[in-house]
Amino acid sequence: MILGTAGHIDHGKTSLVRALTGVDTDRLPEEKRRGITIDLGFAPLRLDGIETIGVIDVPGHEAFVRTMVAGATGVDLALLVIAADEGVMPQTREHLAILRLLGVRAGVVALTKADLVEDEWVALVREDVRDALAGSSLADAEVIAVSAVNGFGIEELRAALLRAARGVPARRADDLFRMPVDRAFTIRGTGTVATGTVWSGSLARDEVIRLYPSGDVVRVRALQAHGHAVERVSAGERAAIALAGVELARVSRGAVLVSGDSWRPSTVIRADVALLDDAGRAVGPRSRLRLHLGTSEVGARVVPLAGALAPGESRAARIVVEEPIVTRTGDRFVLRGGSPLGTLGGGVVTDPLAPRRARALALESDDPSASLDQLLNEAGVAGIEFAELPMRLGVIGPALDAMIHAPNRWRAGGRVYASSARDSITRQLHDALGAHHLANPLASGAPRQWLRTRVRAPEAAVESVIDSMVRDGTIVADQGDVRLATFAARLSDRQQTLADELMRRIEEGGVEPPSLDELAAAIARPPAELQAICRMMAREGSLVAVEPNRHYRPERVTELTRRLGAGMVPGADYGPADLREFLGLTRKFLIPFLEFCDREGYTTRNELGRRRRGTKLAP
Numbered sequence: 001m002i003l004g005t006a007g008h009i010d011h012g013k014t015s016l017v018r019a020l021t022g023v024d025t026d027r028l029p030e031e032k033r034r035g036i037t038i039d040l041g042f043a044p045l046r047l048d049g050i051e052t053i054g055v056i057d058v059p060g061h062e063a064f065v066r067t068m069v070a071g072a073t074g075v076d077l078a079l080l081v082i083a084a085d086e087g088v089m090p091q092t093r094e095h096l097a098i099l100r101l102l103g104v105r106a107g108v109v110a111l112t113k114a115d116l117v118e119d120e121w122v123a124l125v126r127e128d129v130r131d132a133l134a135g136s137s138l139a140d141a142e143v144i145a146v147s148a149v150n151g152f153g154i155e156e157l158r159a160a161l162l163r164a165a166r167g168v169p170a171r172r173a174d175d176l177f178r179m180p181v182d183r184a185f186t187i188r189g190t191g192t193v194a195t196g197t198v199w200s201g202s203l204a205r206d207e208v209i210r211l212y213p214s215g216d217v218v219r220v221r222a223l224q225a226h227g228h229a230v231e232r233v234s235a236g237e238r239a240a241i242a243l244a245g246v247e248l249a250r251v252s253r254g255a256v257l258v259s260g261d262s263w264r265p266s267t268v269i270r271a272d273v274a275l276l277d278d279a280g281r282a283v284g285p286r287s288r289l290r291l292h293l294g295t296s297e298v299g300a301r302v303v304p305l306a307g308a309l310a311p312g313e314s315r316a317a318r319i320v321v322e323e324p325i326v327t328r329t330g331d332r333f334v335l336r337g338g339s340p341l342g343t344l345g346g347g348v349v350t351d352p353l354a355p356r357r358a359r360a361l362a363l364e365s366d367d368p369s370a371s372l373d374q375l376l377n378e379a380g381v382a383g384i385e386f387a388e389l390p391m392r393l394g395v396i397g398p399a400l401d402a403m404i405h406a407p408n409r410w411r412a413g414g415r416v417y418a419s420s421a422r423d424s425i426t427r428q429l430h431d432a433l434g435a436h437h438l439a440n441p442l443a444s445g446a447p448r449q450w451l452r453t454r455v456r457a458p459e460a461a462v463e464s465v466i467d468s469m470v471r472d473g474t475i476v477a478d479q480g481d482v483r484l485a486t487f488a489a490r491l492s493d494r495q496q497t498l499a500d501e502l503m504r505r506i507e508e509g510g511v512e513p514p515s516l517d518e519l520a521a522a523i524a525r526p527p528a529e530l531q532a533i534c535r536m537m538a539r540e541g542s543l544v545a546v547e548p549n550r551h552y553r554p555e556r557v558t559e560l561t562r563r564l565g566a567g568m569v570p571g572a573d574y575g576p577a578d579l580r581e582f583l584g585l586t587r588k589f590l591i592p593f594l595e596f597c598d599r600e601g602y603t604t605r606n607e608l609g610r611r612r613r614g615t616k617l618a619p
């Protein structure tokens with residue numbers, strides 16, 4: 001569990017952390033010299049009967065709010081520190097707003113420096129503090145008067161922290177590992193070390209994980225939690241991870257370490273965005289803001305749905321970030337902007353991997369299943385990559401699988417589709433086939449390959465729909481062709497007349513029938529038209545295509561193969577001259593016919609010539 005301090009500069013946060021933990025978290029020389037906190041400080045807090053709590057001490061200076069946000073992100077429990085002699089101050093309010101935006105709901109308020117004021121004064125400040133907390137996420141927090149100097153109230157504060165900690169729900173450890181990096185350094189003999197709060201999942205030594213935004217693949221060389229070597233770190237723990245395979249220059253605050261192959265850097269996200277009541281300005285499509293998510297901070301353009309967002313308003317928005325960030329649905333972020341830079345608002349990610357030109361997404365409900373429907377409908381026949389869903393829905397594992405298996409969704413290849421996409425693909429295939437049949441009434445059907453290219457959808461989806469149309473009998477697959485079940489190739493009266501004429505001339509040709517071109521010339525019709533008719537007759541068995549361009553009557557083919565059968569002795573090899581003798585064909589017809597025999601399996605060819613094959617030739 002992680003506890004984060006919050007509060008105005010000099011109100012005694014670091015002193016209180018020291019009183020609670022014994023650790024002075026102001027370790028930088030400049031911090032010592034100036035007497036203020038500049039960077040995040042870390043200390044373990046041990047309370048009886050509960051796991052060690054990781055404390056993150058943040059700076060209160062208004063110039064370092066960005067550091068405070070990086071510290072407050074991933075915190076379970078807040079310790080809001082308010083000096084009794086000064087009361088509520090600007091960064092008290094700003095930090096409180098940030099805690100609310102980040103969804104930190106549990107906490108305790110310490111009215112510190114109680115030794116400097118009278119008891120009655122403490123009572124008055126307490127009233128002020130209650131007012132300031134009203135409507136905040138700490139509205140119901142206990143307020144404890146303390147002094148870091150004389151130890152007054154510290155035990156009471158520990159007890160209050162313990163009560164608050166017990167109310168914090170456990171984080172899911174069976175989730176994907178993610179840790180935003182808040183510090184990186186090198187240790188002699190160990191190499192690059194990154195520290196942070198484990199947001200989700202767990203990580204073991206020797207695991208191979210990814211570092212973003214660089215995408216580097218790194219191995220976990222060693223792990224520490226609260227300064228001790230451990231085999232595994234889990235959600236809600238402070239961790240130091242020694243990384244093999246990466247130089248310090250590639251890791252810094254803002255980077256994130258993740259496991260699994262679902263994470264991708266985002267450049268366009270969609271989110272529900274809210275502006276603080278006292279934001280002091282509106283946010284429109286041209287506002288350039290700083291977006292703080294995890295420990296990262298990037299420039300961002302926020303485009304709210306339906307125009308600018310006024311202070312106090314909240315709405316769906318599309319956010320284009322200037323540098324890629326790693327995020328997931330449900331992540332909270334803070335938006336800062338203006339000059340001087342102030343906290344304007346924040347939001348919750350509703351879609352980390354928004355399509356490039358997507359509009360803002362107004363989620364209809366908090367239910368991931370309903371969100372999935374929205375995303376799938378938006379994606380249409382393109383579908384959504386399955387591997388992206390854990391990020392886009394914030395759901396993983398069996399829960400996600402169960403969601404995909406709902407009757408209104410289907411999966412093909414690595415993508416998921418709405419059932420409406422299946423209907424649309426079905427319709428398109430139906431239309432394409434219909435058009436094909438109309439244009440090619442004599443063809444047995446359309447080549448499956450061609451049909452697949454008629455629908456602008458991923459191949460696996462189209463194949464899957466074709467298969468199911470074949471299964472349910474809407475279409476018939478025959479060799480490489482498919483046709484509508486209702487379609488049958490049929491000759492028109494005019495074509496039938498032509499077919500009769502062709503048949504007559506081919507019959508006249510005997511074992512040396514005319515080619516399609518010769519037929520076309522003889523009866524003055526385009527070769528393609530004759531070809532279509534011949535193909536159809538070949539399908540029906542009334543012609544045989546011995547050459548692509550030359551058809552025989554089946555009786556003539558039988559006659560010729562019978563001659564071969566009579567002449568060829570099994571096991572003997574024959575050259576073309578011998579075979580020509582058996583067949584009585586001229587050279588022009590001989591070779592194509594022999595090749596036809598090879599194809600059909602009557603004969604087989606070797607270096608010495610041809611020999612009869614199997615039993616297909618009559619003896």
Ligand SMILES: Nc1nc2c(ncn2[C@@H]2O[C@H](COP(=O)(O)OP(=O)(O)OP(=O)(O)O)[C@@H](O)[C@H]2O)c(=O)[nH]1
Pocket residue numbers: 007008009010011012013014015016035036037038058059060061081112113114115116146147148149150
């Ligand atoms: N009398 C008294 N002085 C205190 C107490 N707590 C802190 N101080 C003094 O207040 C000053 C600021 O204390 P810090 O703990 O550094 O305050 P901080 O909130 O951490 O300050 P930043 O990190 O810079 O925002 C120091 O001089 C402390 O000695 C207290 O309980 N009583």
Ligand SMILES: [Mg+2]
Pocket residue numbers: 013014015036037057058059060
């Ligand atoms: Mg401090």
